[in-house]
Amino acid sequence: xxxxxxxxxxxxxxWLKAFAVTEDVELVGIVEPVAANREWAMAxxxxxxERCLDSLDAALxxxxxxxxxxxxxxxxxxxxAERLLRAGKHVLIExxxxxxxxxxxxxxxxxxxxxxxxxxxxxxxxxxAFSTVRALVASGRIGQVRSVKIEFRKNASTIFSxxxxxxxxxxxxxxxxxxxxxxxxxxxxxxxxxxxxxQTWHVPGGNFEFDAAASVLIAMDDxxxxxYTGNWAAYxxxxxxxxxxxxxxERGRIVWAGGDLKEAEISVQERGQELERVPLEELxxxxxxxLLEAFAQAVAAGAQPETAAADNVESLGxxxxxxxxxxxxxVVTLG
Ligand SMILES: NC(=O)c1ccc[n+]([C@@H]2O[C@H](COP(=O)([O-])OP(=O)(O)OC[C@H]3O[C@@H](n4cnc5c(N)ncnc54)[C@H](O)[C@@H]3O)[C@@H](O)[C@H]2O)c1
Numbered sequence: 001x002x003x004x005x006x007x008x009x010x011x012x013x014x015w016l017k018a019f020a021v022t023e024d025v026e027l028v029g030i031v032e033p034v035a036a037n038r039e040w041a042m043a044x045x046x047x048x049x050e051r052c053l054d055s056l057d058a059a060l061x062x063x064x065x066x067x068x069x070x071x072x073x074x075x076x077x078x079x080x081a082e083r084l085l086r087a088g089k090h091v092l093i094e095x096x097x098x099x100x101x102x103x104x105x106x107x108x109x110x111x112x113x114x115x116x117x118x119x120x121x122x123x124x125x126x127x128x129a130f131s132t133v134r135a136l137v138a139s140g141r142i143g144q145v146r147s148v149k150i151e152f153r154k155n156a157s158t159i160f161s162x163x164x165x166x167x168x169x170x171x172x173x174x175x176x177x178x179x180x181x182x183x184x185x186x187x188x189x190x191x192x193x194x195x196x197x198x199q200t201w202h203v204p205g206g207n208f209e210f211d212a213a214a215s216v217l218i219a220m221d222d223x224x225x226x227x228y229t230g231n232w233a234a235y236x237x238x239x240x241x242x243x244x245x246x247x248x249x250e251r252g253r254i255v256w257a258g259g260d261l262k263e264a265e266i267s268v269q270e271r272g273q274e275l276e277r278v279p280l281e282e283l284x285x286x287x288x289x290x291l292l293e294a295f296a297q298a299v300a301a302g303a304q305p306e307t308a309a310a311d312n313v314e315s316l317g318x319x320x321x322x323x324x325x326x327x328x329x330x331v332v333t334l335g
Contacts, residue, residue: 001026001067001090002065002066002067003065003069003292004063004065005019005027005068006032006056006068006072007031007070008032009037009071011094012032013040015071016041016044016045017288018287018288019292021289022289022292022293024289024293024296027045027047028051028064028065029047029052029053030047030053033054038053038054066089066090067090067117067295067296067299068084068090070084070094072094074096074098074165075099077094077097077098077103078098078099078106081093081110082106082107084116085114088114089116090116090119091116091117091119092120092291092292093118093120093121094120094121095180095312096175096179096319098316101316101319104309104312104316108310108313111309111310112310117295117298117299117304117308119295119309120308120312121288121291122179122183124183124241125184125187125307126283126286126287126289127242127286127287128261128262128282128286129240129256129261129266130242132264132278132280133188133245133247133254134188135281136254136268137188137254141251142249142252143251145247145248145249146223146224146248146249147224147225147227147248148188148189148224148226148246148248149226149245149248150185150226150227150228150230150243150245151228151229151243152177152229152242153234153238154232154234155206155232155234155236155238156207156212157207160207167207167208167209168209168210171323172208172210172212173214173230173232174198174214174216174230174319174323177230178216178228178230179315179316180242181230181242182218182318185220185318186318188247190222191221191222192220192314192317192334193218193219193220193221193318193321193334194220194333194334194335195332195334196318196332196334197216197217197325197330198215198325199214200214201214203232205233206232206233207233208232208233212231212232213230213231213232213234214322214326215227215228215229216325221335230243239257240259240264241260242260244256245257251270251271252268252270253268254266254269255268261286262280266280294306294307318334321334
């Protein structure tokens with residue numbers, strides 16, 4: 001499958017690295033308005049100048065391809081994805097699918113109408129640690145899950161430079177980050193949210209214009225209670241990007257701590273027994289490579305990928321229910 005990538009900023013660079021090693025798809029061009037970013041991509045990956053364009057219009061006029069990976073800031077997701085779907089291109093789009101739940105639902109409808117695949121890059125589902133925890137939950141070792149506690153802590157000012165779109169974004173933690181956590185909750189439990197209550201707050205000393213921390217209580221439709229706290233301007237110690245998890249079931253618990261990727265520490269404890277470390281499952285293709293393989297397979301089979309936009313609106317629904325709850329002070333009912 002021939003692919004073009006739209007957006008070569010911070011995350012766009014990670015995607016280009018994946019294209020350089022994958023055999024599942026072929027990168028035939030990029031679209032990026034900032035000349036310095038295009039030049040970087042040409043120099044780093046040997047892309048020909050006529051394949052590095054400054055607008056989607058120019059790409060649609062001069063290049064031929066099947067699928068597009070969109071790696072641009074959230075407000076541009078709806079217009080770019082709509083244009084591409086209507087031009088007959090399959091789309092793999094970075095999270096969050098869109099900047100509003102209405103735009104997200106419209107995109108799902110447009111994908112169905114045009115018959116194109118629309119998949120969301122929920123890469124956290126494609127990591128060894130998440131796979132290991134998911135398999136443990138599914139094994140039944142801790143019995144029926146009853147509650148999940150997640151704490152996410154990062155200091156964004158050490159990660160994103162001045163002027164980053166996140167610093168001026170409203171509900172930035174919930175919309176740009178917690179979507180990963182809420183999506184993992186749904187994938188682990190195989191359940192959707194029924195009710196959401198959230199409170200957000202401004203963190204003193206962070207670079208964020210708006211609230212960068214949130215506590216969210218989610219009642220899932222299978223009865224599981226999820227208690228989530230996230231802070232993007234946190235004092236040390238930080239957690240991994242996944243956050244620190246405790247999953248409590250009828251017979252025991254799973255503790256997911258430690259760092260990212262191979263540094264993750266996953267343990268299981270049956271009631272009355274010691275905590276026992278579990279080896280990480282090793283995926284042959286993780287992260288962006290896993291996403292690209294799943295995208296190519298779904299398009300070839302005409303099937304919905306696991307992280308299809310049609311499914312992802314349920315995860316994004318939790319995000320925007322939390323936003324609504326934080327703004328109104330009310331419990332928001334879903335479904
Ligand atoms: N899945 C993950 O782990 C992960 C991690 C980081 C970022 N992201 C997501 O990736 C997306 C981009 O984030 P980023 O950190 O790379 O942002 P960024 O600001 O560093 O880069 C965005 C790039 O998109 C370009 N751009 C903007 N509008 C465009 C348009 N209309 N057409 C083409 N290019 C355009 C900008 O010039 C810039 O180079 C966001 O949705 C973000 O949430 C995902």
